[in-house]
Amino acid sequence: MTDKEHDRNSTTQLTARDSRELLTRSWMKAQPSVFAFVIASTPQFSDAEDLLQEVAAEVAIRFDEYDPKRPFLPWALWVAKIKIADFYRLKKRERLVFAGEAIDALAAACTRVQSLMSEEQGALEHCLKETTGRTRQLLLLRYAEDLKPRQIAKRLSMSAAAVRVTLSRARSALGKCVEQRLGRKTS
CATH class of the missing domain: 1.10.10 (Arc Repressor Mutant, subunit A)
Structure with missing residues (x-):
């Protein structure tokens, strides 16, 4: 098995139950940031809601490609970028509102916000214990x-x-x- 195949099958080394649990917990944590990213990338809220469902389905389908040693949110945002590009291709928009570097910058901002939220959540949990x-x-x-x-x-x-x-x-x-x-x- 090549290194690439080993990396690709990293989630298959988990039991099916562990893999589902990892997917569920990771998605629940990342979903608000992914949704913010999708909302910022689409013209209408209803499009964003539909697109989020497509992203969630695609994340579940591709989850065996995810490397659990790496952060989940950037990977989920990568999947979202693909679905957003498909959305605009299907809509046959002449101009993309967010393309290339702009959409990458938006994804990076969502990742930073998620990190800040995690820090704040950790601090809140500590304070609640006191x-x-x-x-x-x-x-x-x-x-x-x-x-x-x-x-x-x-x-x-x-x-x-x-x-x-x-x-x-x-x-x-x-x-x-x-x-x-x-x-x-x-x-």
Whole structure:
């Protein structure tokens, strides 16, 4: 087997279940950035929605070509570029709004944004681990269980106003903690 064939079959060395799980987790993380890229590359939102579905299908079909040792987002954006080029070819547009270097720059920007989001998510997870007591309980009820302040108030025998104030303070404290973890100045 050549090195190229070995690289190409790298995802086939995973079990089918592991491969599906890797695809699912990778796509869920990359999908917002891929969608932003597709939206910026197409003239209408409805076209972008349709194109995103095509990109998702193509990513799933080609997943055995993906090298899990490399970042997923740039690979998914490469697939998106192919689907966008196909879209414009089928539409027979005379001028491409995004071509060549412009579409590459857009893909690079999406990759940078995804990286920043990952850093912020890591910082938020750290800050959430430091949150304890009633505040942590309120945050879990609001965001993990998706309860409204009125529902939380009823469950914890609090007023809805007290729940809203505590959640507001908790979000503010989490925001400051995240900014500090990322080395940014807070105002």
